Amino acid sequence: MNQNYDFKNIEKKWQNEWLKNKVFEVDEDPSKPKFYCLEMFPYPSGKIHMGHVRNYVIGDVIARYKKMKGFQVLHPMGWDAFGLPAENAAIKHGVHPAKWTYENIEHMKHQLIKLGLSYDWRREVTTCSPEYYKWNQWIFLKLYERGLAYRKSSFVNWCPSCATVLANEQVIDGACWRCESQVEQKELEQWFLKITAYAEELLKDCDRLTGWPEKVLTMQRNWIGKSEGVEVDFPIEGMNEVLRIYTTRPDTIFGVTFMCLSPEHPLAEKLCDDKDALKRIRRLQREPEIKEGVFTGKYAINPLNNERVPIWIANFVLMEYGTGAIMSVPAHDQRDFEFAMKYEIPIKVVIKPKDKELSEPLKEAFEEEGIMINSGEFSGLPSNEGKKRIADYIEKKGLGKKTINYRLRDWGISRQRYWGTPIPIVYCDHCGIVPVPEKDLPIILPENVNITGKGESPLKYVDDFYKTKCPRCGFDAVRETDTMDTFVDSSWYFVRYCSLHNEEAFHKEKIKYWMPVDQYIGGIEHAVLHLLYARFFTKVLRDLGIVPFDEPFERLLTQGMVCMESYRCPEHEWLFPKEVKDGKCIYCGKAITVGRVEKMSKSKKNIVDPDEMIEQYGTDTVRVFTLFAAPPEKDLEWSSQGVEGAHRFLKRVYALIYKHHDWLKDVTISDVSFSYSETHTAEESSVLQILSLIHRTIKRVTFDIEKEYQFNTAIARLMEFVNEVYGYEPKTIEERKIFKFAIRNFLILLSPFAPHIAEELWREIGEHGFILNQPWPQYDEELAREKTIELVVQVNGKVRSKIIIPQGMSDEEVVKIALEDEKVKQWVNGKKIVKVIPVKGRLVNIVVTE
């Protein structure tokens, strides 16, 4: 055995052995329970970063642990391979997106193997391959058949920098999620997927996702944004038209003093004579700070009280929500209030607080519930009651109807880009929009294109692709040249992993065995985007009879970011840590400023390259550090000293086995049943101690993993174990047997976290087979319990003494011992004992008074 911990050779050796012996390959086994462990697959950008490392290491620990626990574990990996960076690379470096992507995949796959991740690579999915995206097209056709994919012209979010359309979910604070450019509005013909048809179910099923973080569910619920209200028709005075509005506050309808239309409303042109003003308001749309309006000169009639109310056009009214028109109640809505103040429109109070009067004129809107006033026959009702009554009244009188609105919009999937799935649609002058027949799939993305990035799909200029025959009438026709949003690819990839490459994409029995994903792991940044789309697709696939379940991901773990301090030199901007020495810039010697802990990013140069870390310390060290430094959901602050600490721990583990390696191999541990008796010799007592220690360690490590994947504390337990046995010198055969038993189990416990060193030492102590195939050790409750406890004695809640007593004494005995303790007596003597509270196995609290 090598005296030093030669992690480089150890890790390479076992990675090769694992692949050679196919230990990560897994097939269906109905006799065993299954566990599907999945990490969000990466975009093949070129290199993995620490965020990936953290994500995959967490998943790998879970997968290895579950396998040892006896589950048939599906743990696959793949590539979210379509997307813009490949095209940008093509424009910048003249390399074809396919070449660029496949080379990146090759490199990154190698990096993942170097991390010792337990993937079944036979199941690798690459979304840019025709055998994968064929099924994107197939699903699209099925959606089209069912009316769930449709084409319409609309204003869309347009990123001028990426030169493509963005879905609502991809616009963050008015900027592109990818490049952060300001998003513009542009009118385009687009393909949409009708996710709104599933809005109610997507919302309702949030309640069933008990294994998801509440935070993510809240974000999804808010995103879907259900609101219940009423649509009401207001006749327009002097015209044969009605103005339909949507409100969630029918209880305030008697307080309407004006109406507002979106400048995009179909009636806006007709009602508003001042066309210049209308244009101005139109330009001011989507400017949240500005509230402007123009009076049309027309009036509507409030159908409940026949009052005449002026109709305005206002920039803040959205055409795409509700009916694009609102009733305005300035007394009870702050935005309406401010608008009314600005344009000197009357304010009419119709709800007052339960126990006081509102002092008029109002200083702000009263938006809470209260008692209705000035509301005809409804006056005097509590407003929440009035809400229902007025809604019923409106329906009964045929003035409108109860309506549910969602904030969720249909998902625009057309992208004016090359590197994506072609949309399988043909446009024919005679037949119109014609879907490509299933038998003609896949529509292959042509290779020879001229990528310009100019906001137009380059496919338009590929005649072989663009010009085609109509599948219906056979005459000349053209193909759709937009490609699909890449989020389509990731909306069902987890289903594809269930079968191998050469098998059916939707293999019913295999899907039934493996799905749903038991544990999904990824970044919180996908809380609405990918996770909502994947839920939507799952429900669609269910309705197509492909999958027999409603939700794709049983449990979701959103891991925190990997963060680091950043350094900035007044002369040289951001610096890498290695460009800083003694708090000074190595180029100019100027003192640097230390930025707060932020997410690792290239631009701030506060990044750590996983390859460098693995080179320097080894994969096991990187794994242990990332798991130990913080619990999985929390942000992890990278610390080079922390990495040293993790490395030191593994060196200690290695040294511990090295110290005893000359005899460990020769000891057999067939009978480790050590009978516990009340009295024992010194030898027996040390044996018992080690035995108890390992059982305790098994118990606590298992508990920490099971309980919300607390890997940081699990590793702390392993460190404690090593610290405790580090100086132990087993001499007798009995001591050695127990010691080996303990080491053996310790290595199994260590193996999910640091699999390479565990595998190596497993063989060094004379064990056979792969440690991954070992069953997770069981612990004995009796042995795991410590034989003595430190009894804490409190007097009036303050700790006054600690007494070592044997385990398992009765409350009476414990109390007696506590009261006899000298230190305790000092605090109790001369006082009256009011109460004595014993807490089993822990403490005694003695309550006294003067």
Place this chain on the structure above:
RNA sequence: GCGAGAGUGGCGGAAAGGCAGACGCGCUGGACUUAGAAUCCAGUGGGGAAACCCGUGAGGGUUCAAAUCCCUCCUCUCGCACCA
């Protein structure tokens, strides 16, 4: 503004309502070294000579007992935000 989450040593972080600070980093001292690195051992919340006292963002409450439960407030992070 609305919603969610979080505030614990010098730092990362532990604590079934029951000893606050496990484990690690850092620091201090010692051993081994010509010396350093590495390693090993010991110590390490604050105050105090000690007995003890004080300590989990602030203030109140419940309880024999609160970092943990309840109320009020402060701060920070994240998400949503013209949604009628």
